[in-house]
Amino acid sequence: MRTIEHWINGRNTAGTATRHAPVWDPATGRQQAQVVLGEVADVDAAVRAATAAYAEWSQASLSARTKVLFAFRELVNARTDELCELVSAEHGKVLSDARGEVQRGLEVVEFACGLPSFLKGDYSDQVSGGIDVYSYREPLGVVAGITPFNFPIMVPMWMHPVAIACGNAFVLKPSERDPSVSTRVAELWAEAGLPDGVFNVVHGDKVAVDAILDHPGIAAVSFVGSTPIARYIHQRAGAAGKRVQALGGAKNHAIVLPDADLDYVSDHLVASAFGSAGERCMAISATVAVGDGADRLVEAVSEKARKVRVGPARDAGSEMGPVITAAARDRIVGYIDSGERAGARLAVDGRDLRVAGAEEGFFVGPTVLDAVTPEMDVYRDEVFGPVLVVLRADTVDEAIALVNANPYGNGTAVFTSSGEAARRFVRGVQVGMVGVNVPIPVPMAYYSFGGWKDSLFGDKHMHGPEGVSFYTRAKVVTARWPRVEQATGASYHFPTAT
């Protein structure tokens, strides 16, 4: 059985491992590897390596750091196929989807290649007689990232390229469900010329996470995962005095107005609800049909949902793969059962899907539940699977109120041909990322990614300008170079400009 090890100080190590977790092939239901689960001592070893490396890396010139970033960019680009295979083998997503994930991660690396222009400070000449003021940003030290299973390469790349380009050292605790690609990324950093210890990977579960949250040598924690864990990370790391950004779960609504093009909308709803088996934090999982077009919409979406080709990623014809674990499949099926019991109408039922040749895989078929109401579990909770629920509203304002009453605020979209209605929606909705006729409005790397409400704890979004701000702190310098004959003697009032 292959064992996936930590990457600490530029090399693979089993560390103190006595515990392991299985890594499944979700398409066959069989274990394909095991990953070491880090203990407190392993996190400490990574932090010690990172602390030593930080001393030099933070002093490296912007030019030297940028060279490493460009080399890393080239390597990720050149190895895209291999990285996609690794992601797909452990996550189960189809290769075209994995390719999209690598591409979006690469865009953050490219943003980080241009980071010197973001790190330029401000300068004010002669703010008072003979006094100049300037400000610039310095790195924080050792920072950590804790990441979910659903984007095993992209989500960590929201963090480490920016943190490292800013001059920090990084400790990554990736998901234990699809850990291999993180170790491969560490090797690519090393090949790009990043000094040992600047990027480390500690695999593990809650034990490693808690060790990160409590470690006095870690200055900041970036987290992406489910809302209960995001809330916990924010509280515990905050109590330990760390800077924290913790992105949580989602319930992303698409509001569909009767004037939207039915063919366009149904294509996009099906792709965004069932792509990656619905295991995307920006998946559309709830549709609000406004006005009298609801029945036609459900019909069009259902017809396309039934045609989605579900199968293992290794089959070139597959459009949607399995979900991540048997437990995830059972949870998703449980939500469909619960929606049906609560009175929702099953327009498409994916519970009994059997994939020929992959009967033991963790598959759930695309599912559409109509006539869903806000008090049902299948609407209230994040299902995180290929399940689209349909609610109805009489007006745009009613639809906006429904979205705003939901505790999550990650992404949302409006489908309409009315600019007025779209603008009213954009301005009225309490959600961090909004699409207009765009179902998965993931911002480009030079903007920042993040939700509102229970989808984000902390006040900084990831990558883009807010990512730079998160991984640095400002220093403001007030400087005077007086000539000796200008000495004026001591004055005891609070200093003011003259």
Ligand code: NAD
């Ligand atoms: P998760 O919360 O179960 O796990 C995320 C990370 O936390 C993993 O590294 C895991 O090892 C760790 N963890 C899990 N349980 C823990 C515990 N009790 N104590 C400490 N650490 C723990 O999430 P997941 O199932 O891996 O990923 C899916 C979730 O992530 C969904 O809720 C999805 O919406 C969310 N997500 C959000 C975004 C976003 O940008 N907002 C992006 C991707 C995924």
